[in-house]
Amino acid sequence: MYSYETDTQTFSRRAVILGLGQLGLFGLLAARLQNLQITRGDQYGILAENNRVNIGLIAPLRGRILDRYGQEIATNRPNFQVIMIPEQTKDPIETLQVLEKLVPISPSRRRRLLRDIPRSRGFVPFTVAENLEWEQFAAINLNLPHLPGVEPQVGKLRYYPQDDIFSHMVGYVGRPDGRDLRRDDPLLKVPGFRIGKSGVEKQFDDTLRGSAGSRRVEVNNVGRVIRELARNPGAQGADLMMSMDSTLQNEAIRLLGEQSGSVVMMDVNSGEVLTIASAPTFNPNQFTVGLSQKEWDGLLDDQRKPLINKAIAGQYAPGSTVKMLIAIAGLEEKVITPKEKIVCEGLYELGGDTFHCWEHEGHGAMNMHDAITNSCDVYFYELARRLGIDPIEKVTKKFGLGSTSIPGAFGEKKGLIPGRDWKRANLDASWQTGETLIAGIGQGYMLVTPIQLAVMTARIANGGKEVVPKLLINPKDVQSDNRNISQASQGNLTMDDDGGEKTNSLVVDPEHIKLMHKAMTSVVNDPDGTAFGSRFNLRGVKSAGKTGTVQVRRISKDERESGIIPNEELDWHLRDHALFVGFAPVKNPKYAISVVVEHGGSGSKVAAPIAQKLLKMALERDRQPSKTKTARANAFNKTAKMKVDKA
Amino acid sequence: MSQFLSPRLNSFQGRLASLNWLLVALIVSISLIGVMMLYSVADGSFEPWSIRHLTRLIVGLAFMITVAIIDIKFWFRIAYFVYVIGLLALLSVEFFGDQMMGAKRWLDLGLVTIQPSEPMRIGLILALARYYHNLPVENISRPQWLVLPLLMIVVPAFLIFKQPDLGTSILFSLIGVSILFLAGLSWRYFFAGGLALIPAGWITWTMLLDYQKKRVFTFLDPDSDPLGSGYHILQSKIAIGSGGLTGKGFMQGTQSHLNFLPEKHTDFIFTMYAEEMGLYGALILLVMYLMILLMGYFIATQSRSAFARILAMSISVSFFIYLFVNIAMVVGLLPVVGVPLPLMSYGGTSMLTVMFGMGLLLNVQVNRYTELSTK
Structure with missing residues (x-):
């Protein structure tokens, strides 16, 4: 019955089987541990580290934007916040x-x-x-x-201490929107981070932004920060020094007032832009804290278009302001001499068409000088006819019209210099001589921007050198050891480093340019000149210029016969544009200016006075050089010192 | 001769002296590692787990030694009684049990609450050991003699399954099957059972709901769902893997201390240990467990009576099943089933059960030459 031996043998055999099975499974566990901890140990080590460590970004302080004397245009002010945990x-x-x-x-x-x-x-x-x-x-x-659980906290907010006077050119900052967020910079996702939305703020965003700092923190499974492991403060954005002069800019905005228009004033040799104003303007500070829908609609609905930077994005027919270039083309092409007189009887006939001079009575016999001084249209109809469109296209382009003046500037428009090729390509028609005639008085297809007009005037004023507008000042010009001012000013905005000294010549006979200087001087200073009313004489220093009054509507034959309706009686948007370009001093010109007042009426009555006042003010400011130089040096020293403190 | 070799079992000191103190030392050592890790789990505090684990260890040791020095005949006599008590406890859980996290597993005894499903396995081992001790060898594989043992396994397994506690229920059944195997049940039953599992498994699979299937997939590839159900096992593997060869150091485990690991004080305590002590530490622990199992094996094979043999080897096997399933689970070799690691995991019932089992194992060694009548 009971067999002890069989029983024991069976048990022993089965115990051995189970024992070996256990041993095998132990081996499996050991092998698995070896695999996890040795073979894949590094991989899991990284995963554990990723679990544990979160990297938070620290937004860098945005670089300031200064004017040419170091006055702040854009800075950062404390943003008082209340946080609750x-x-x-x-x-x-x-x-x-x-x-x-x-x-x-x-x-x-x-x-x-x-x-x-x-x-x-x-x-x-x-x-x-x-x-x-x-x-x-x-x-x-x-x-x-x-x-x-309540914590006061001081953040930083972009602040424009001069409110609205630089808004168009300097721009403003705002929250990154969907398109910005598609870019890879993780900084853009930091709450409260602002990026440049327009103007210089946008164009030089990378420079102003600086580089993000980071803090590595240890977090637990629900993301609570346990402790900070490391902190890299990052680098604050570099300051930008702009060529603008706040005092002149402020005056330009004040003079434009409620009108819709723009002013550009630049140094004719260095190209530094002292004033670039567009009116009406807006307050960029409202954009940083957020604009109400009503305020936004108000800006959008205004027919004077406050949001457009008219200095670089407003396109107008140049009108009479282009006449110097037509004259230069005539002289260069030798189709006319300065002395040759053309008789103006108030109108010019070509084929079946009649072209009118603004002076219905006619100017009589005019040489080149008188034709510019009086802005005689008939003279330029004849000159343009002799030239044909090609030389006009060539010379106007040479002087900077029809192409952008500041490469990369936010929203700059190119304007339009028409020619045979342009018309063929865009209108599929051949060029007509009548179109050449109206191009001769700066009407028709031709469109220019105020900055182009300033560049044109500067190139005339400096004797035909290819000066290029410059918005940023190279810090090397001021103080060589200051590295906090952006190096960007050496590249993007200018064609070369050293301003006017190495600028190319436009290859125009200097004698021809001199003739233009004389004529433009007469425009302002001769009693029969169109801008005589706004002349100034600053201890012998005078200015030169040219007015332009640009028609924005077609004047019908009937109206011409019954008497042209005066501007004041027209709707605002049908009134003439008032233009003026000029430079000063007459001898050794330093500053060139262009003023455009949209639908302002006559160039001589509306645009010229603004330009003359600003030219005079610029010259006056130059007579107190010691003060400005100190101001600029102080501004840099302050920045340099800040830099040292940070380091 | 046997009289000469056998220890002096008639005196208390004699029995105490004849205990396998090496086994006791291993049990204490592993438990103390548990105390240490529970200290680390609480970020360097004896409260709330470490100190209580230590207390339970001391109480458990006293209980174990008491169980060990009582005459084996006593345990033989009350084997069925223990089983019945356990079964009644399981039934009362069904009726009076405390609901915790959706499962009725706990029985409130006033002073302590216990999980009857844990000590029940000792009851099963005792009962089956006695059953097969009494059963003549030629009857073991006869079907009519298999009915009762199978019922003894299936009834409690079903009660545990109903709590619901699928994991424990499977482990319980596995222990039962191991005892049948050790008792000498014919291979044919095991083959047949194994074959029956294939269609049964397939039918079960088709009956599983989508989320249950997903769980299985998650187990097979936890990386596919790192934030869902695969999260715990993935975090556990990261913790163990990042421990490397030498570990991150005591109290330095980032995964555990930053809470990426779940249930560190109970089911996942091995993970934390392996993270902080590395492969070296893990292997040392495995060797210690292996030594306990080895002793269990020798104790079993040296015993004279079938009761003692089956008892010792079954306790050893059940100890192994728990520790293997736990570790295999945290290293991602088995799906997540809530099974504690013997001696290390925090938990009074688990400690009590393990100590009861180890006490019986020691008892078998003390009484290895004792003959038991077939009755």
């Missing part, structure tokens, strides 16, 4: 109610907070209010002992 409060909702009595909380933010706080992990901070006044911020600080 729900888990550190006694009751987040109650705390919110207390805070509401101390600082304004907008209804939409309040709704958002009430919705999000209960859902959040307690350690995630919420911004309760920002852009506070100092008094409100102080009130919070005073009450802190009774407000656990």
Whole structure:
């Protein structure tokens, strides 16, 4: 019956089987551990590190934008904020109610907070209010002992201390939108980060932005920060020094006033732009804190288009301001001599068509000088006919019309210099002689921008050198050891480093240019000149210029016979554009200017006075050089010192 | 001769002296590693787990030694009684059990709460060992003699399954099957059972709901769903793998201390140990466990009586099953089933059960020459 031996043998055999099985499974565990910890150990080590370490970005301080004397155009001001960390409060909702009595909380933010706080992990901070006044911020600080979990915080906000006077050229910053976010920079996702949206702020965003700092923090499984492991403060953005003069810019904006127009003034040798103003303007500070829909609609609906930078994006027929170039073309092509007289009887006939001079009575016999001084249209109809369109196209382009003046500038338009090829390509028609005639007085297809007019005038004023406008000042010109000012100014905005010294000549006979100087001087200073009314005489220093009054409507034959309706009686948008280009001093010209007042009426009455006042002011400012130089040096020293402090 | 070799079992000191103190030392060592790791789990605090684990260890040791020095005949006599008590406890869980996290597993005994499914396996081992001790060898493989053992396995397994606790229920059945195997049940039954599992498995698979299937897939490839159900196992593998050869150092485990690991004090304590102590530490621990199993094997094979043999080897096997399933789970070789690591995991019932088992193992060694009547 009971067999002890069989029983034991069976048991032993089976125990051995189980024992070996266990041993094998132990081997499996050991092999698995070897695989996890040795073979794939490094890989899992990285994964563990990725789990543990979060990298947070620290937004760099945006570089300032300064004017040529170091005055701040764009800077950063403290943004007083109130932060709440729900888990550190006694009751987040109650705390919110207390805070509401101390600082304004907008209804939409309040709704958002009430919705999000209960859902959040307690350690995630919420911004309760920002852009506070100092008094409100102080009130919070005073009450802190009774407000656990509430933290006052000072952020940075872009600030334009001069409000609206540089808005178009300097631009503004804003939240990165969808298109910006598609770029790879993780900095763009940092809450509250702003990027350049227009103007210089956009064009030189990379320079101004600086490089992001980072902090490596240890986090747990729900993302709570346990401790900070390392911090790299990053580099703040470089400052940009612009060529503009705040005083002149401010005066330009003031003189334009409620009118729609623009002013560009530049140094004829270095190309430095001292004033580049567009009116009406807007306050960029509103854009940083956020514009209401009403304010935004107001800007969009204004027929004077406040958001457009008219100095570089406004395109107008140049009118009579182009006559110097037609004259130069005539002399260069030798189709006319300065002395040859052409008789003006108020109109010019070609084929079946009649072309009118602005002076219905006629100017009589005019040589070149008189034709420019009086802005006689008939003279230039004849001259243009003799020239044909090709030389006109060549010379106007040579002087900077029809192409962008500041490569890369935000929103700059090219204007249009028409020619045979252009017409064939765009209108599929051959060029007509009548079109050449109206091109001779700067009407028709021809379109230019105010900056192009300033460049044209500067190139006439400097004797035919190919000067290029420059918006940034090379810090090397001022103080060589300052590296905080962007090096960008050496490249993007200018064709060469050293301003006017190496500029190419336009290969125009200097004698011909001299004739233009004389004629333009007479425009302003001779009693029969069109801008005589706004002349100035600053201890013998005078200015030269040329007016332009540009028709924006076709004047019918009937109207011409019954008497042309005066501008004042027309709707605003049908009135003539008022233009003026000029330079000063007459001897050794230094500054060139262009003024365009949209639908302003006559160039001599509206545009010329603005230009003359600004030229005079620029010359006056040059007589106090010691003051400005010190100001500039101080500005740089301050920046240099900031840099040292940071390092 | 046997009289000469056998220890002096008639005195208390004699029994105490004849205990396998090396086995006791291994048990204490592993438990102390557990105490240490629980200290680390609490970020360097004895509260709340470490100190209680230590207390349980001390109480458990006293219990184990008591179990060890009681005459084996006593355990032989009450084997069925223990089983019945266990079964009643399981039934009362069904009726009076405390619901925790959707499962009725706990029985409140006033002073302590226990999980009857844990000690039940000792009851099963005792009962089956006695059953097969009594059963003549030629009857072992006869079907009519297999009915009762199978019922003894299936009934509690079903009760545990209903709690619901699928993992423990499977392990319980596995222990039962191991005992049948050790008792000498014919191979044919095991082959037949194995073959029956294939269609059964296939039918079960077709009956599984989508989310249950997904769980299986997640187990097969946890990286495919790193934030969903694969999260725990992936984090566990990251923790172990990042420990490398020498570990991150005591209390330095980033995965564990930054909470990427779940259930560090219970099911995933091995993960934390391997993260902080590395492959070296893990292998040392495995060797210690292996030594316990080796002793279990020798104790079993040296014993005279079938009861003692089956008892010892079954305890050893059940100890192995728990420790293997736990470690295989945290290293990603098996799906996540809530099984504690013997001696290391925090948990009173688990400690009690392991100590009960180890006490019986020691007891078998002390009584290895004792003859038991067939009754």
